[in-house]
Amino acid sequence: MADLVLDSTDLQILRALQDNARLTTKELAARVNLSTTPVFERMKRLEKEGFIKKYVAVLDAEKLGRGFTVFCSVKLKQMTQSVARDFISVIRDVPQVAECYNISGEYDYLLKIQAPDMKYYNEFIINVLGNIDAIGSTLSSFVMNEIKNTHGLYV
DSSP states (O other), X not given: OTTOOOOHHHHHHHHHHHHOTTOOHHHHHHHHTSOHHHHHHHHHHHHHTXXXXXXXXXXXXXXXXXXXXXXXXXXXXXXXXXXXXXXHHHHTTOTTEEEEEEOOSSOSEEEEEEESSHHHHHHHHHHTGGGOTTEEEEEEEEOSXXXXXXXXXXX
């Protein structure tokens, strides 16, 4: 990817789209001081080259009854390629898991779960994670207050 170079206009486009992905090409062109055709072509290139993975709507978890955020650290019984592959395959299909990261340290994975409340999360631990044979232990951290969540990258 060394030949994929972003100039300052590309970065302006990416910043603007992170702020509001619903901008029309005309609105975006005005923000970056170009006409619509070059902006459209740049957007298509940025999509094709994978700088823009997808466009999403950021939902309000609290209003949707999923405002109880939990970070669950997971330690597998053993860290082998097949056990990790099986865990990943299962966890990708668990809708309550919003994010999953393979991490270093005492635990192997970090899951982000958006739940309605503690009772729901307790049932999730017992009935969902508890049924994944590869899991040796978990450690839950409950978010008391969200300080910063930009939903984007610093570019």
